[in-house]
Each structure stands twice: as structure tokens, then as C-alpha cells.
Amino acid sequence: MTLQLEAITGGYGDTLVHRDLSLALPAGQITAIVGRNGTGKTTLARLIAGELPLQGGAIRLAGYEIGGLPAHARARRGIVTMPQTGMVFDTLSVRENLHLTGGTPDQIARIAQTFPRLGERMAQRAGSMSGGERKILGFARAMLGNGKVLVLDEPSEGVQPENIQRMQAEITARKAAGAAILLLEQNVSMIVSIADRVHALDTKGFTFTLERADIAREAVLAALEI
Numbered sequence: 001m002t003l004q005l006e007a008i009t010g011g012y013g014d015t016l017v018h019r020d021l022s023l024a025l026p027a028g029q030i031t032a033i034v035g036r037n038g039t040g041k042t043t044l045a046r047l048i049a050g051e052l053p054l055q056g057g058a059i060r061l062a063g064y065e066i067g068g069l070p071a072h073a074r075a076r077r078g079i080v081t082m083p084q085t086g087m088v089f090d091t092l093s094v095r096e097n098l099h100l101t102g103g104t105p106d107q108i109a110r111i112a113q114t115f116p117r118l119g120e121r122m123a124q125r126a127g128s129m130s131g132g133e134r135k136i137l138g139f140a141r142a143m144l145g146n147g148k149v150l151v152l153d154e155p156s157e158g159v160q161p162e163n164i165q166r167m168q169a170e171i172t173a174r175k176a177a178g179a180a181i182l183l184l185e186q187n188v189s190m191i192v193s194i195a196d197r198v199h200a201l202d203t204k205g206f207t208f209t210l211e212r213a214d215i216a217r218e219a220v221l222a223a224l225e226i
């Protein structure tokens with residue numbers, strides 16, 4: 001399903017972070033946004049999820065306006081976000097965290113195989129895991145939900161290269177299954193490996209766009225240095 005942001009405005013009360021920002025997240029594509037710290041990537045993820053209210057514009061999912069719906073209603077329609085801090089319940093075990101996504105036992109077994117670190121720690125309390133392990137758990141949870149639109153806020157931060165590779169394979173598989181994916185990342189290798197389109201963001205909005213054929217390391221680094 002395609003998600004369309006139409007001239008959205010929002011932020012924190014009077015402190016607007018985004019003004020009239022438009023963006024298309026096509027189904028079956030990985031759209032990346034790169035920009036320095038503080039340009040508003042996390043704020044954008046929260047506006048899409050419905051954690052922050054829209055102060056202008058519209059968000060359309062397959063044509064239907066969802067910008068006025070509360071977060072849980074957007075989640076029910078298939079918008080799944082992985083927050084930068086990882087969406088993990090600290091007091092619950094890894095297994096319980098995975099089960100709460102609604103994933104089937106087969107899907108949970110498969111993801112625990114994909115990320116052996118999780119498979120080995122199914123009974124461990126999530127709150128006692130390392131930062132990188134929590135990221136993997138948060139990522140696994142986002143993959144298990146039946147998301148049609150996946151918004152991933154810095155999934156690779158603090159994660160070891162072998163697990164970043166596994167994340168890339170999972171994201172690419174979801175793309176092949178038709179999900180619209182928004183990747184908010186600073187990891188240039190990950191973007192070069194899997195993104196179909198890259199939008200460069202600064203504090204005033206998008207400055208330029210790279211299409212697949214132009215997504216190379218230097219070009220992405222230029223976007224990060226705005």
C-alpha cells in the first residue's frame with residue numbers, strides 16, 4: 001500500500017519541525033531519508049505513526065485520509081513503526097515481546113532463527129539486554145507485525161555488521177512482499193545497499209532526491225553534510 005504525505009505540518013506545540021512537507025512512500029519500495037541530527041527524522045516518524053498530531057496537511061494510505069486517526073487505528077491499518085529507542089517491553093521476556101506482535105508461532109520461530117541472538121535469549125527479560133540486542137528485538141517485532149507500511153528509525157544504530165546484513169535481507173523481503181518502507185538511517189552502506197530512492201532532508205525540508213541509479217556512497221554522504 002502506498003502512503004502519501006501531503007504538505008504535512010507538525011512538531012511540538014508551537015515549535016514546528018516540518019512545514020508543508022510532501023513525500024510518497026510507494027508500495028514495494030524502500031524510501032530512505034538522510035539528514036543530519038536534528039533535521040526531524042524522528043519527528044516525521046512520530047507524525048506518521050500518529051504519536052504527534054498533524055497541524056496541517058494530510059496523510060493518505062491507499063488514498064484514504066488517515067491523518068486524523070489515533071496511533072492505534074493507524075497501526076490497525078498496517079502502519080508499523082520501529083522507534084529509534086526500540087519498541088520493547090522491558091519487563092517482558094524476548095519470547096513475550098515477540099508474541100505480543102501477533103506474529104504466528106512459525107513466524108516467531110523463523111525470526112528467532114534469522115537472529116540467533118534472539119533465539120538464544122527467548123527467556124531473558126528484554127530490559128536486561130544490551131542496546132544492540134534491544135534494537136534487534138525491536139526490529140524483529142516490527143517485522144512480525146503484518147505491516148503494510150514500515151517506518152524504521154535508525155534500525156542499524158549500535159548493531160553488529162552481521163546483524164545489519166540480516167536486517168537488510170528482512171527489509172528487502174518485506175519490500176518484495178509489497179510493503180512500503182521508510183528507512184531513516186545514518187548508515188550509508190545500508191542505504192547504498194537497499195534504498196530505491198533517497199531524499200536529503202535539512203531543517204527547511206527536502207533539498208534533493210537520488211534515484212536508484214544515482215545512489216552511491218559519495219552522493220549519500222553529501223546529503224548527510226548539508
Ligand SMILES: Nc1ncnc2c1ncn2[C@@H]1O[C@H](COP(=O)(O)OP(=O)(O)OP(=O)(O)O)[C@@H](O)[C@H]1O
Binds near residue numbers: 017038039040041044
Ligand atoms: N519532545 C520534544 N519537544 C520539543 N522539541 C523537540 C522534541 N523532540 C525533538 N525536538 C526537536 O525537534 C527537532 C527535530 O528532532 P528529531 O529528533 O526529529 O531529529 P532527528 O533528525 O531524528 O535527529 P536525531 O537523528 O538526532 O534523532 C530538533 O530541533 C529537536 O530538538
